[in-house]
Amino acid sequence: MYGQTIAIREAVEADTVWIRPFLESRWGDATMVVSDVRVDLMKVPALIAGNNEGLLTYRVVDDEVEILSLDAIVAQKGVGTALVTHLCDSFRELGSKAIIVSTTNDNLDGLRFYQTRGFQITEVRCGAIGKARLIKASIPLTGAYGIPVSDEIKLRRPL
Template sequence: MTELRPLAPADRDLVRRFLALRWGSATVMLDGRAIDAAALPGYIGLDGNGVAALATLLDEAGHSEIVTLDAVRPQSGLGTALVELAAQRARALGLGRLLARTTNDNLDALRFYQRRGFRLHRLAPGAIDREREADPAIPLLGRHGIPLRDEISLIRPLG
């Protein structure tokens, strides 16, 4: 079983390499801001093959946001465990909500988050089109051949 633990400063290079492999870069665009996800707090799980699970988090006024969430082995329970650790951390910081974002093509993420207590919060039509102007490497087509255009925010109250 993979044990999850908080990220430590010594993990940053490993996290940066992992995010580059899984996401293409450690830089994530959020509302037009370039965020270095490898510099954020979060949780990591290591196994004999390296990083098995990772979540990076961004704390802002009243909420914590899941910036990246990866479980290398789908349906292993690690993604759910990471979400629960993020929720516990946000509560401990006195934050009332946990946010997540995904793109219009990521039907698996929409299902995953909703099954873990998140509700649809905000649709940002054309958000990915605007981010593509800053980063032309963002593909035009996403999963299942769906045009990659919009961003969907989900929210989980932590009351």
């Protein structure tokens, strides 16, 4: 897909028949715990890449936009980049100050992805995932690369 333009569109009600099972397959269910708060991803806006090739869910928090989930069917094909770029461009035009995102300490690929796209680490909440498991018990103890999942890492990209 590199070199090709990937169409991005806002999700509509009819997309829920695809979005819910997709989120459940990726995250165990359609919720996310961010900074100790459970968020129903079916109740927030979403962007869809191409022909259901990727999904980004987000919410607006004051003058910032928070990415809640970002998934591409096939990694390293430009889908995630297209989704994040579209989000940044859209909200820059609306006067938002920044895009923010939280991830876990085991998500080395995600940390690389965000940092190479202009995001900077702004906070590390040590031990936060233990508290998040009290809200969403399905969060695994061990994540990518066999790393224990324990910390929430916040990143921010000014617009």
